[in-house]
Amino acid sequence: MSRVLLFTGKGGVGKTTLSAATAASLAAHGRKALVVSTDPAHSLGDALDVRLGAEPSEVDGAAGLFACQIDPRGLVDEAWGDLRGHLRTVLAGAGVDELDAEELTVLPGVEELLALAEVRRLAASGPWEVVVVDCGPTAETLRLLSLPEAFAGYLERLFPTHRRVVRGLLAGVAGTGSVEKWDATADALSRLAERLDALRSMLADSSSCSVRLVLTPERVVAAETRRTLTALALQGIRVDSVIANRLVPSPGAARGAAASWLRTRRQEQDAVLAELTGIGEIRTVDHRASEPVGVPALLEVAEQLYGDSDPLPGAAVSESLLEVSGSGRGLDARYSLRIALPLSDDTELDLARVSDDLALTVDGRRRLVALPSLLRRCIVTGAEMDSGGVTVGFRPDPSLWR
Numbered sequence: 001m002s003r004v005l006l007f008t009g010k011g012g013v014g015k016t017t018l019s020a021a022t023a024a025s026l027a028a029h030g031r032k033a034l035v036v037s038t039d040p041a042h043s044l045g046d047a048l049d050v051r052l053g054a055e056p057s058e059v060d061g062a063a064g065l066f067a068c069q070i071d072p073r074g075l076v077d078e079a080w081g082d083l084r085g086h087l088r089t090v091l092a093g094a095g096v097d098e099l100d101a102e103e104l105t106v107l108p109g110v111e112e113l114l115a116l117a118e119v120r121r122l123a124a125s126g127p128w129e130v131v132v133v134d135c136g137p138t139a140e141t142l143r144l145l146s147l148p149e150a151f152a153g154y155l156e157r158l159f160p161t162h163r164r165v166v167r168g169l170l171a172g173v174a175g176t177g178s179v180e181k182w183d184a185t186a187d188a189l190s191r192l193a194e195r196l197d198a199l200r201s202m203l204a205d206s207s208s209c210s211v212r213l214v215l216t217p218e219r220v221v222a223a224e225t226r227r228t229l230t231a232l233a234l235q236g237i238r239v240d241s242v243i244a245n246r247l248v249p250s251p252g253a254a255r256g257a258a259a260s261w262l263r264t265r266r267q268e269q270d271a272v273l274a275e276l277t278g279i280g281e282i283r284t285v286d287h288r289a290s291e292p293v294g295v296p297a298l299l300e301v302a303e304q305l306y307g308d309s310d311p312l313p314g315a316a317v318s319e320s321l322l323e324v325s326g327s328g329r330g331l332d333a334r335y336s337l338r339i340a341l342p343l344s345d346d347t348e349l350d351l352a353r354v355s356d357d358l359a360l361t362v363d364g365r366r367r368l369v370a371l372p373s374l375l376r377r378c379i380v381t382g383a384e385m386d387s388g389g390v391t392v393g394f395r396p397d398p399s400l401w402r
């Protein structure tokens, strides 16, 4: 399995440029790299100045650099089109209203999901050591990253676990052949669920997969960046660096109107970056006079981005999500669970115990965090929030403790 680096950020900040630059630099340093775009706004080919297909091909004049453009629409037709039609027939056969059947077979985000599953397939199949992914804009990507989990839950609810029940039902109400059809559909759904499981393991495995967040230092970016970091942390996805693109060059001691314009602009940008301190190292790239197009120009960008260091590993920006501390064995023991999440003053946080899980809702995004076994036998005593996360206190539950 290759290392996977996902580049995300708002539209137009430089995701495509920086992911292509990173892959080009990896290849130039002798590590085979594949850069793929899952963004429907295809511009990876423009940045590399080559024509791209859906299958990886080596970029002319750049040994070890492969690139391709995933076509989500095609994947959907291929993987879901048949299944969907099939499922509708089965549901209709089982007496489900046509309209309801239609609704049940519209899966949210299936395009993005299949695009990511394709990334996973490519990561498992190529000669490349690293797969660099040019993802869509942040909001979409976040939704996309939470999909495998949401989607698996959806399938679980609807199908495989009820497989036998539905089968019996069909045998009773529908004509011959529908049981066989249901079996085929249920098998296809299980295969889809398996793919999603594999995808989820890939995303949550911080040793093989991490996110690089790209931003341009404009006002309001700081709060939004924190929110994005929080949302990713909530999903257990590691962010390994934050990159500020398009910093205007500092004019030094130059005088004149142009120099003064640059100076002011740069001071504003520096102020935005200063607001972001505390989230770890931020790499920067200058706003170039001309668009970096083609491998040589991309390598210059990479040079500024990574200097002499290896483009592959990044210093971890996010800590691991959970950490338990505390001591004692008796009923007077006290433990605390640290949930690392970058939070800001106006973050709305809600915490609830739901049997063996903690339900954490941050600005409307809910995530169940499975409690370590020790803490399942404890009662929550309180919670405190700071800019780096939440600390939840626990004490043994006398009825469960021994």
Ligand SMILES: Nc1ncnc2c1ncn2[C@@H]1O[C@H](COP(=O)(O)OP(=O)(O)O)[C@@H](O)[C@H]1O
Pocket (backbone or CB within 6 Å): 009, 010, 011, 012, 013, 014, 015, 016, 017, 018, 043, 245, 246, 285, 286, 287, 288, 289, 290, 291, 292, 293
């Ligand atoms: N550091 C930079 N200096 C100058 N132009 C840049 C820089 N980074 C990106 N661009 C240009 O800005 C535009 C948007 O960049 P792109 O990488 O396509 O952003 P995204 O993929 O996030 O939408 C492109 O035309 C690109 O060539």
Ligand SMILES: [Mg+2]
Pocket (backbone or CB within 6 Å): 015, 016, 017, 039, 041, 043, 044, 134
């Ligand atoms: Mg792009």
